[in-house]
Every structure is written in C-alpha cells, then in structure tokens.
Amino acid sequence: MMHAFLTANRAELIARCRAKVAQRAPPGAPAEELANGVTIFLDQLIKTLVVEQTEAPMQSYKVSGPSGGGKPALSEMSESATRHGKELQEHGFTVEEVVHDYGDLCQSISDLAFETSMEIQIEEFRTLNRCLDNAIASAVTEFGYQRDSIIADKQAVALNERLGFFAHELRNQLCTATLALAVIKQGNVGLNGATGGVLDRALVGLANLIDRSLAEVRISAGLQVQHRLFSLADFIAEVKLSATLEAQVKGCTLTVSHVDPLLAVDADRDLLLSAIGNLLQNAFKYTHPNSEVTLNAYAQADRILIDVQDHCGGLPPGLAEEMFTPFTQGAENRSGLGLGLSISRRSVEANNGVLSVRDVPGSGCVFTIDLPRHFMTAAG
Template identity: 80%
Template sequence: MHQFLTANRAELIARCRAKVALRAPPGVPEEELAHGVSIFLDQLIKTLIVEQTASPLQSRRVSGPSGGGRPALSEIGESATLHGKELQEHGFTVEEVVHDYGDLCQSISDLAVETDAPIGVDEFRTLNRCLDNAIASAVTEFGYQRDFNVADRQTVALNERLGFFAHELRNQLCTATLALSIIKQGNVGLGGATGGVLDRALVGLSNLIDRSLAEVRMTAGMPLQHQLYSLADFIAEIKLSASLEADVKDCVLVVSDVDPLLAVDVDRDLLLSAVGNLLQNAFKFTHLHTEVTLNAYALADRILIDVLDHCGGLSPGSAENMFVPFVQEGEDRSGLGLGLSIARRSVEANGGVLSVRNLAGSGCVFTIDLPRHSLVEGAPPLPQAA
C-alpha cells in the first residue's frame, strides 16, 4: 500500500483539495494548509513502511497507538493538532475537520478501486488507526482553540463594559466631588448653580449603579422575586425619584392617575429598573422645557406603562437599533448605551414586552406591556426602597 500511496501522492492530494474546496468557507486560501493532507499522507506512508520492518511496533511513534483513550505523543498527533488549529483559524466547522481527513480515506479507496490496486486487511487497519488518531487530535485542538477564542472575546467585551462603567463612574464622581468642595468653601449655596451640578452628578451616579445592578442580575440569571404589587403605589414610588431628575434636566414630569385596583405580578427591582431607564432616556433626549409623561393604565387583559417624550421624533430605521447594547442613536452620546437594552431584558424577564412608537415631528413613546392583575382585599402594599 505504501508504494501505491507514494506513486499516487500528487493525485490523492489533488482529489482531497477539490473536495475541501467545495465546502470551504468564503475567503479561505486555495493552497493546502501547512499541516494538512500532504503531511498526513507522508506520515501514513512512513507508518506503513515501518510496519514491514523487523520492529513494526516502532510505527506507533509515527501514528500513535490504536484504541483511543489517553492521548499519546506521536508525529501524526502533533501535526494533526496544528492542523486542527489551522482549520479553526480559517473558519471551518468541527464537522469539516472530520471530513477533511475522511476525504483522504475516500480518495484512497476510490483510486484503489479505479486502478485495481489491492489493499490488505492489516494495511486498511493501519489506515483507520492513523485517521482515528489524527481526527481525535485535530478535533481536540479545534475545540480548545474555539473555546479559547470565545473566552477571549467574552473577556474583551467584559473589559470594554467595565471600562465604560469605570469611565462614567469616574466622571460623575469627579463632578460631585468638585461641586461639593466648592460648596464647602462657603462662597456658594446648595440652592445655586453649583448645587444643581452636585444634584445632577448624584442622580447620574444613582442611575448608573441601578442600571448596572439590574444588568448583573439579568446576566447572572438570578431567580426572579415575583410578587403582586399595587400599580398605583408602584408608579408613585417611581414619581418620587423621577421628579428630582426632571428638575435637574429642566423639564416637566407629568404622571397620570392610576386605578387603585390595578396590580402587577413582577420582580419589583427589575421593573423599577426598566421604567427608570425609560425615564432617564426620555429626560436625556426630550427638548428643554418640554414634558415627559408617565401613564399607567389597563387595556383588556393587559397593563400598559407608557413613557412619552418630546425628542422631535425618531430618525428612519433607528427604532430597530435602539435596544442593541452600546448603540446610541441621538446626538447626546453620554452614558453607556445600555439603558434600553437592560430595560427590554428586564421587562421580558417579567413576562412583558417593551416596544417603541415614533411620533413623527414630536417625540416617541415607549410602552411596557404586562399581564393584568387586580388587587384583592388584604393585598400587601408595595415595599419601599431601602
């Protein structure tokens, strides 16, 4: 068999290359990879030659032992490991890694039949052993490299997010510290412009921390703490914190009356985070001295919470991108671009839907859609934030 392989080496490599080309991802170089079929073919020939000597077991140094189990050092194992890495780097799938070696087996069988070249049982077993060990080594390395690359991308993404968070945190903290130091000098009061700067910085810090905590809960998959809450009490709590932010942003917050019998069965902290993020977004983009409106009401079997602003309306196509992390559509690019993404995930975790509707030339309205519930006699009041 080794004589047959040697004589037809170029033909076998060409056949394998043609098979690989049919399924190779776009952009993969046409030339054979450095540790691909030709290297394996040479090692197979070497193994077959050694097995015909007085010390046939020495071939295991080239091919490795049969039967799998714990990997053993061999020439085929080393080159197949490098080949698995090459295939992963070029965008192949793990299935294509297996097929890459299977192509050679198929090409050898086809050419042997075409040329009426006999292949002995022992030689065929050797071929299978070499293929088995090569595939095992290549797939193992392919998986390792794939997992390493995934972990590396996740680390880069995490570092990016931590960097954004630290940058925003530092900016707000520096602003608050500077404003406080000026006030402590006694030349300005808390009610003046410097006091307003301090207020804005503290509100920004609070929003940043609340948003980050909600994201941590969502990412970690922590269990939800569902409970039936009065919708009126829920909106009243939001109004308390949002009114301060409205003053800081120099706009007006309008909150509608809520039917006292309506209720929501939700994880309070996540829903507070979602509505809070929508209001922060509205305060950020609504025009100066305009209104931001918070409405909560029932429609059939649903509870709807609307946040309406006067940002001037959305640009074409922007609604689809608003909930993508780190994407910011407006002119004000301060912040992390995470608020709306976290809001949607928080709403969906509570069994609801978050959508946006454009009011051309005026503004937009974000709507949280949740299942409707009603309060019963003796239902617990909404717990107040610590």
C-alpha cells in the same frame, strides 16, 4: 499493498481532497492547502503502513499513535493534526469542517480504490481508521482550545471596556458632586441655586449609574428572578417619586397617568424598577428642553402596557432596533455608557415581557414594556 497504492496515487488523492475542501471553504479562506493538512496526514499514513509490514510493526505507533488515542506528544500524526486544528480555526473553518477535512481523504481513498479495483485488506482499513481517529481527535481538541481562547480574550476585552466606561462615568459624576459641594460649603452660594442644581444632577446620575450596573450584574450572573405579585398603581407611584426629581433636574415635565388600582404585575420588582428607570433616564436625556415626558400604565386585553414617551424629535431611520445594542447611542449627546436600553430589554425579558420602541416622526418615540396582566386579590 495499500501503502504502494497510496504512494502511486498520492497526487490524485490530494487533488480530490482539495476540490472537496474548496467547495466548503468559508469566504476568504486560502485556496492552497494548509501546511499541516491532507498532504502531511497522507504521508504519515503511508509511513505507518510501511512500518507495519516490517518485523517491528508496533513502531508504527510512534507515527500514528495507538488505538484509542493517547497524549499528542507520543505520535507524529497527533502533533501535525494539532497544528492543523489551529490552522483551520485561524482561517475561519467550523469544527464540523475539521472532521470533514480528514473524512475527505478517507472518502477519496475508498472511491479511488473502487474505481481502480484495488482490494484493501481489513487490517489496512483498521490502520486507516486508527489514524483518522487519532488525527481527528487531536485536531478537534486543538480547534476547541483555540476557539475557547479567542472567546475568552474577546470577553475579557469587552469586560475591560465596560469597566473602563463605568469607572469613567462614575469618576465624572463624583468629581462634579464633590466640586459642587465644596463651593456650597464655602458659604457663597446656597443649595437652591445653580450650584445646588449641579449637585442634584450629579447625585441623580450616580444613583442611576449604580442602579443600572446592579441590574446588569444580576442579569449577566444569571441570578434567579424573584417573581412576586404587586400593585401596578403602587409601583408606578414609587417610580413617579424618584423620576420627578430627575425631571426637575433635566428641566422638563413628567406626566404620569392614573393607574387602575386593581391591576397587578407578577415580576421581579427590582429588575422592572431598573428597566423603567433606564427608560425614563433615556427620555429625560434626549427629550427637548422644557418638553414633556409621559409615563402611562394601562391594561389591554390580557396584557399590561407601560409606555414612556418623550419629545426627542423622532428617531433616525433604522435606529429603532440598534438602540437596544450595548454601547449604542443615537444622538449628539454621547454621555453615558449606552447600556441603559440594553439592560432594560434584558430586565423586561427576564420578567417574561417584551420591550419595544415606536417612532413618532417629528415628535419623539414611545418605549413600551409589555407584560402579562394580573389582578390584585381582595386581600392585596
């Protein structure tokens, strides 16, 4: 009888399973067997086999559940397997390990039966397979539920953090603009003075914050990218109009190169505008006072390149790629959300382009948007 074989070799089977699990266990996983693991399942399997030899074999379903599964609450095995799935998730195992964890016992039973010339009846194998099927289904279901809950919690925390930063920045800019406007309305200062400059900076900051947030929402929501062909020269001229004011507010010079009027871009104009706006805002923020920020747009082979170069002094070692990570800021000026460059890269990639950064030691850095090259038609 299989139940007698399992009972007599219980310790050996558990030891073999532990050895297999230890080989696959992730770093930091507990060395001892989990509370609802192989030992519980093996005891329930033995109990099921014993009941099936009685005059009421169907009572075994209370232990192991019927073929094809069923509600976890209807069997002892499903309940313990559910708890085991949760344990495996908490200890860093993968969903594949959940399946392997039960498969180890099946393999160990088969190996030991072969080694000892123990003959297992077909019906007993069917019982073993039924128990494995129900246990694995319950464990995997719970594992997935726990994993999804953890992911949802992390996403909620990240969203709340992002909204908190956004609200903080929005409040700061709005309070600054409101205070500056109140002082100007008293009639003691004019719009062209220092207070007017404060108001300008606050309004520009609000516009940038809102534009950046709208671009992030579009990308995160997976909204369809609206590609259309438009003149690169006209596009850069539009960027120059808005960026010139920000350059004045920041106390630096913006230099924009001449753009070949025949060049065109096939992209989502709003997303690309947001990407370049974020790059320029970043450049104005970190470039040294009274220095120059340069915007160049030109063709190279089958590509169109748009460079934004500043004079920030250069990048610290290893910071180049980190700068594109959300909530990362690479200088003493910690104002802002640290999202601009991340949104810029995602906006460019949504337009089939590439955004990269090149360090110019001792001078600054150059951010480059690389897009497919197109030409304006005669009618365009």
